[in-house]
Amino acid sequence: MQNQIFELQYALDTFYFLICGALVMWMAAGFTMLEAGLVRSKNTVEILTKNIALFATACTMYMICGYAIMYGGDLFLSGIAGGDTLVEEALTASAENGFDGDSVYSAASDFFFQVVFVATCMSIVSGAVAERMKLWSFLLFAVVMTGVIYPLEGSWTWGGNDVFGMFNLGDMGFSDFAGSGIVHMAGAAAALAGVLLLGARKGKYGPNGEIRAIPGANLPLAALGTLILWMGWFGFNGGSVLKLGDIASANSVAMVFLNTNAAAAGGAIGALIIARIIFGKADLTMLLNGALAGLVAITAEPSTPSALQATLFGLIAGVIVVLSILALDKIKIDDPVGAISVHGVVGLFGLLIVPITNPAASFVGQIAGAATIFVWVFVASLIAWAIIKAVIGLRLSEEDEYEGADIAECGMEAYPEFVR
Template identity: 40%
Template sequence: METQVILDTLWVVLAAMLVFFMNLGFAMVESGFARAKNCVNILSKNFIVFAVSSLGFLILGWGLMFGDGNGLIGLKGLFMAGGADNSPATGDAYQGVYSAISWAGIPFWAKFFFQLVFCGTAATIVSGAVAERIKYISFIVFSFFLTLLVYPIVGHWIWGGGFLSELGMLDFAGGTVVHSVGGWAALSGVMILGPRVGKYTKDGKIHPIPGHNMSLATIGAFVLWLGWFGFNPGSTMAATPESITHILMTTNTAGVVAILTATATSWIVIGKPDLGMSINGLLAGLVAITPSCAFVSVTSSLIIGAVAGVAVVFAVIMFDRLRLDDPVGALAVHLVNGVLGTIGVGLFAQDGIGGISTPNGLFFGGGLGLLGAQLIGVICAGAFTFAASTVLWLAIKHTIGIRVSLKEEIEGLDLGEHGNQAYPEFVSHKIPYALIVKDINTVSVGAGASESIKASKSPEQVKI
């Protein structure tokens, strides 16, 4: 095998391992932002979701995404991915089957594994947004079908030779394919599931529900930061020094600037430099630069990150005011900044800036062509993902159910769903369930909440 193929393969496999390692980061951030009584549940969801995603992507997702077909869906190489080496040493074995990814001159399974860890990330995004009230089995079923059908179809449109790629839409590392898809799926779930008990009162007040371990969340943010250095640069799928180093710099620059602007914005708007906002600022900057990291200058990445840091703070506040309960801020991070970052390609792209040829964006003399393609991509991907996810969520709701009982939600999903606790040696000081359900009329609950919540009566402010 040629030396270049060996180097390319080693780089892609290393990058894929870094992206896989991001599962730990998501588990830590989400469990840290959740309450102690739901810690095991969050960890278990993040642990099992990659297994579920792997199965769905292997069985059908890969073929739907990268198989040759039409502008909407892959039709070749379906059902159980597999085959021979596709590196230059053995020739284009997959030309005419997986043509859209035949440009990457590495072995087939290196390509598959790299794309698989991206697929798993999209499903993981949903976990945090629906935390602390969703049934464990319902999340598993949804994740399976998301990675089996929904994610691969959108991926085909953009990365698999579909109609959006033909239109000229660009998404280098998955701002839309991964982050927006996960965000739209999460938004649908949050709307159908309803807020956690006690989060919003009928008089319009928002009851903050703080996470139980900010140390864990902060460590998780560092893990995700590290993983992003595989997520974005690894999307070259080749060991090309100029492109990799450029992408490393744009990625890091957007992230660090977003930390600063998110911290400053929360300090001004909320009155304190909120650590949770700083963490989500970092993630927002990394998400926003993801689609454009290879196409924009370091200076442009600074601007993109700055905007993302401000946007995530106002997005968190906006979703709360809309009574869309997202315990970890996944909607603000992945949905809002996935969309903003995708649009940013149409504004800031520069031909050849990272050693990759691309049309120029609006701010660099490219006119409205690329920006128009990006906007169409955002709309199409969003509309399909939201609609398909809504069908899945509703099907689950009306079959196996979607939300845990009021008793289980109040006492914690760790005991109710898993029969154990993250901190069994600690003394619990929870308000007994019997006292809480005496009078709960003042609590606003969503359409997905248990009917027992709506029928019961309870204290003026439920603290759980």
């Protein structure tokens, strides 16, 4: 009877992991639709190609070496096996941990849940470099980012390893529940490095420093992408509880879902209000980024705040992201979708508010963790981007950028009937 209970717990936690992983995978569709909606129609096919290709690249590289770097083990997932041995090991672990112990689930489900996080990190980079980067240069960087850069910083945080063998972030009080820093800020740091080497889109900034808006071609698509991301985030944060097979874990999951939704709502409201104050009108793109900012902010600690605190955190994040987007534009950092602000600036904010509701975390630890993640990812990415630039180049030619990446990189158009 006891074995049957443990088997049920194992099956339930594994199934929960897989469902949450599928929700996070669906976020790839959200990023794709959001980015495709916020760029010009002449770049749509390239955006779609890039987002699906980066997901495939991330899955493959994380299988080959990323997972082993981050958590230890054999390359190519050769240590993940099934059969009677796995059943016996699982039952033994369940008996040792009991219903109040650590999670017990299939190693394959753990890989699946982790790999979709890697793809999410890389998707953040995609939006920031949109409309002027070569497709194959981007995908080459994706190989490095998902195979080495992200897994290494992940090994220092979720993997529990010392940073270059010197110090342990966990011992310093660093906590990042689902990845405001580990996933989101890391993606933004890589994006910033690429954008600095890439430069702004042609026509974005005038000769006297004036900022010229470049409207997206399909705002309904962008809104759909945001709602898909909002939904997928329940898997992102909820799955990070890592367990469902007992009352305490089930309550924690429910609270994480509640706070995730509350923060997104607060972020949308905050961005809508500050945009109305600044621009005098409701700005849809700022509203969308505000919702995403609320989600990024609560990701670092969605289990300990009250629903009201989560809403307030999200509201502040919504205000921050609007101000950050405007500030980056003033210093001529061209980010077509606001990814650096949403995931980088607000990702840092999310890390810094963790100690407010989680006494196990410290401000010193959060700052140390944030600095470690940013410096490593930014410097490593800058080197990788620079090498790619020297070898094959990063940027489309001026003519190709004018004609659009769709024809130059993919040889087709998203809406051919409109150009005939």
